[in-house]
Amino acid sequence: MRVERGRFVTGSLMRHVVVMALSGALGLSFTFLIDFLALWWISRLGDEAMIAAVGMAGTIQFVVISVGIGMMIGAVALVSRTIGQGEASRARRIATVAVLLTVAVQATLAALIWVFREPLLAATGAEGAVMDHARTFLGITLPSMPLMAAGIVSSSILRAAGDAWRSMAVTMVAGAVAAVLDPVLIVWSGWGVAGAGASIFAARAAMCGLGLFFVIRVHDLLARPAREDIRTFLRPYLAIALPAVATQVSAPFGSWILTREVAEFGESAVAGWGVVMRLTILAFGGIFALSGAIGGIIGQNYGAGRPDRVAGAYWAALKFCAVYTMVTWALMAGLTGPIVASFGLSSEGEAIVRAFTHYAAGAFIFTGALFVANATFNNLARPLWSTGANWFRDGVLMLPLGVAFTAATGAVGVIWANALANVIAGGVAAFLAWRYIRSLNRTEAVAAAAE
Template sequence: MAEQAKFLEGSLLRHVTVMSLTASVGLMAIFVVDFVDMIFIGMLGQPALAAAVGYAGAILFFTTSFAIGMAIAAGALVARALGAGDAERARTVATNALVYGALVGVVFAVAVWLNLAPLVRLLGASGETETLAVSYLAIIVPTLPILMAAMVGGAILRAHGDARRAMMATIWGGVVNAALDPIFIFALGLGLNGAALASVAARITIAVMSLRPVVQVYDGIAPVRTGPLIRDASPVFAIALPAILTQLATPVGQAYVTRAMAEFGEQAVAGMAVVGRLTPVAFGVIFALSGAVGPIIGQNAGAGLTGRVRTAFRDALIFTAIVVVIVSSLLFLLRAPIAALFALEGEALALVYLFCGPLALVFFFNGGLFVANAAFNNLQHPYYSTWLNWGRHTLGTIPFVMLGAWALGAPGVLIGQAAGGVIFGTVALLLALRVIASEPGSPGPSPFQRMARHLSLFHSRPH
């Protein structure tokens, strides 16, 4: 299926741009709906609702990490198989990744659903806010297996180079969510639970719209057979487990940040909730980078084109820098209208203004970490992603947030979180350059790669 390995030729910067922009449009469709959710919920006039969404969002981020990890495994394995010209292998591993994703989704959804109240309390919620958050999560969490199928399906499409259909699946999910939100929240008077039900409908829509073209257009799903299913457990989970652990680091770090912010009251938590919804809307293109660049690196690595792997990595960083500068400028210009939209005041206003100012520029280092993770996952070093992400969200979060909170209050929480991101983003980029230099057929290390080689602390055997 040579025509499916579309990233083996042509401009890599163009591939990075097209894949990232199309993937981000789909992601932003969902993020925009989450953002609109916050507006609708704010219109209900109950401050506890916004805080409940903030607490629930941290736990949903945690559950979504499992879906992202399985999607990363599916995308990496399918892309490498296609790059090597083995379409049948691509079909088999896609099928088995879907099966394992569904099984993991069921097990984890049950575990979280049975412990919702303790988890919400662990984040610092109490009273009415705790009750609202648990009610909201009780509706959404059981649909984790559906989210697994949706995200794995999208990853398979991107591995085939079909960014448009992967994008449209999430756009349709966003349309369904946006249409049902006002109906469920206001017309039916369901409030926060209505927003949850709309999200469930969106997940079902995305799953259907992403898996249909995998089957109908690419014949990308093979019959499930016990032998291949058992054999693929090793390659699938060799990437999925570290990828899941990598993704889990983010909500764990965010949970700590949420708890630290809770010390400054519901205004601070509500402000952070707005920032949390605004960030993926503003930087949707950057959030899409890892999933977009992964298939490009994977196909070229599978074909042994290491020079193109290096160029794709470089072009992804150039693209990241351009996007961050443009978006940061827009956020700075629009900070007053954004604050007015949510009628923010006090601590919440200060946090949103801080994010729309200097902290937005620092997001380049988050983007660099995303690009580095894509390289690690597709070049058979997934545990590098795991260690770096956990480092970023523990050593790179807890002490910095503690110091920031002590010195500057609620704004210091966000500043401390950003400072840790700068350090670990830089380390990730240097280590990724070293990994690329070690690939067979590499044209040799650049000065930056030679610098990265000195980071022997992070050296380990390939996984």
């Protein structure tokens, strides 16, 4: 099975969006299922300090993951656009450069954080037993970040080629490995947090191996590394990837701000916030997957000169986002009791989880709109707009809203602050993205009339 000319340039746009988003959701959910399962099995040990530690460590590790996702976005944009233009050989060379650069950057960043993990944890609010557990967890999991990076980029290259199911399988295998190893290493062996770290390392290694196998052996979408290719494609790749990285890093920055705010209320509040963060990523995998799903579709149609289909894909993604959020919100509200009970949270942690599942989860309609807008900007040669939209949310809105809401309502205020920031930023970004897409269609109409 070799890469063909863009499969997204024909056929139903809604079908493309649903298939790519749901397959991406399954795959992405399995990626984050690794962390969720680790947190759940740790909760079986009945120690909220361990839960809080994994939550804080995850906030710091989220920075490295976000950099990898940003570089992945650059790969999707260039590879999908090149496939849409019918240049498979060029797409292979771009994909190779993307994999090499992403792994190198992830290794460097993970090494730096590994060295300075203790002061970073202290700045996040960790101390005592929480500090000890979090330091151990990061010490084991950070060296696996280059493996995760190779897996994520391989999965994104498969999505850019339109192979939704193999892309999903890459990340699903990681979740399957974690599901088997977590109870063995965390509970039965008595390793606790160290066992969680070892399980995550193994899961990421499996994801890396399968992803590279599919990209190389099935699609032939990696070429032999060449210095000439790095010189040729480095600049256009970084022109998209660097703003995308800056965009993605805003999310862990916003999470770090809210984690610092909630840390003032003790271990129980931090444990509840940690559960919310893992639950958010797991339950709303379809929304988080929208950026990758819509990115390949927009990129191929933009490369093929079809701005009308770009507009159709944009609206199809927004509709999917609304329906997915409403269904997930209803399910989460109904399952709040079992979720809280399974993690053994005390009253303050329970209040934070309930505020999210019963009320704030609905704001993910706007979070999804922000992701769709970001994918639009990244794939239509406006990556800095995406950066501006995310930093408006996390760098401008999050701190004042977090301070104001926690002062007024206590620890649960982080939930309201996060929700309102997403509503404002998502609404503004979606409006700007649609205006830009309309301008592309007007330009196309004028060009057609001139001919």
